[in-house]
Amino acid sequence: MQLYVLTSYVIYLIAGIITCYGMWLLFKKSILSLNDKIALERRIKLRNRNLKNENLEIETEATFIEKWASDLDKMLQHTKHNYRKETALQSFIIFHGASFGILTVLLGIITKSYFFGSFFGLLFVFGNFFRHRLKLRQIRLESGYKLADLTGMLASKYSSEFNPQMRNILSSVNKEIEYPIFKKHITQIVRVDQNYVKDEQLKEVIESFVYSINTSFARELGASVFKALKTKENIGDTLTRLDLKIQQNIKDIQEEMGNKVDMWYLSWFHIVAFPGTLLGIAFGINISDTSILHYQFQTTAGQFMFILSVISIGFARLAAAWFSRQPNDY
Structure with missing residues (x-):
């Protein structure tokens, strides 16, 4: 029973990923062409606006959103493979918006809790963002x-x-x-x-x-x-x-600097131990006729503890990677 439930969840997730990737391949050329046109129009408007401000001697200060977008674009220049200035930032934002929506709906249907689904949608978005940040730091x-x-x-x-x-x-x-x-x-x-x-x-x-x-x-x-x-x-x-x-x-x-290799390896232990323990209990211990995965993912207490465990493991891993090496600065 546990194997059937786990397999069905994995199949749903794989089906959603394949569907999204297929839709992207189907409309890829059209989206990239549209992005190029939008980028060209934006550059023309920006150049005209800058020329106007120079002629009128007007000094403009970038807004918070513009500063955030500029910093995000600079980060992608250094962390994203096949970076394209015209489309990288838009693709990054669209990808994470679509991923959040898909994970929210898919996991909401599976666990019967859209709050749980939205949490994992946000976890994926912030997790991937911090993955890029961590890569930039390295x-x-x-x-x-x-x-x-x-x-x-x-x-x-x-x-x-x-x-x-x-x-x-x-x-x-x-x-x-x-x-x-x-x-x-x-x-x-x-x-x-x-x-x-x-x-x-x-x-x-x-x-x-x-x-x-x-x-x-x-x-x-x-x-x-x-x-x-x-x-x-x-x-x-x-x-x-x-x-x-x-x-x-x-x-x-x-x-x-002391030897921080032990802290680096210890941070991986949680990532291996937590899912290993969960699967071991699910397949090795029969508490009742109902699958342990049901209590873990379809009850409020189980979902809360799972969320808490994932957050704590994520922060431990991030902290270990972030502080494993001191920057050459003063």
Whole structure:
């Protein structure tokens, strides 16, 4: 009986996923084409609005929604495969909205509680969002430590030139550096520096580089590179000082950080133990003629305890992954 109930739930879930994916494939070309048209119209309106504000000397401040959308789009640039600026943000929002609705209805029908279904819909949305955030943090942590190599190379090449030109030095460093994230950002900075019309264009690509690291060292390096590219001012002493600070900070972190591997592995224990215990009780213990899965998923107390368990496990896993490594910052 328990196996039949569990199998039927899994079949419902798989059927819903396959149906949604099939609908996406069916309308994919139309949706992408529509997104491209909307993105083009938005860019035209935005450019016209900015030109109007410049002519009237009006300074506009971004709203909270615009700031949130901009930050979300920057996050997707670094965490989403096959990122497309025109469609990535819209697709992300639509996907999570549709997933929330489907999970709410599907689990609501299965468990006879739409509150339980909506909770898991929200859990999926926030869980996937924090998955992207966690991936961004891992990228930032790795980039923060790799920044020591980049700064060292920049300082070395800059000090070796009689009349250093930052664009040429960046191009030279880009050929030698192996870290792909830095190669992508340096390529963009060099390309924009060759063609930009407004300072904001150069600032934007440098801010994107800083965003991928998000440390005080990165912000200082970004400001120095922008100053060298724009004013041709010599920043050799700044790069040397910054390189020494980063190297010393890494040594201090290595001395302070304890071994956190045990905490990392312990966070996985709950993810394995909880479903294993639930399935073991469901198939190994017969409390009554009614399936244990009925008490777990179709009674208020069972649903509440399941929700509480999932939340606690999720936070434990997130905290272990988030604090397992210290950022290279001061």
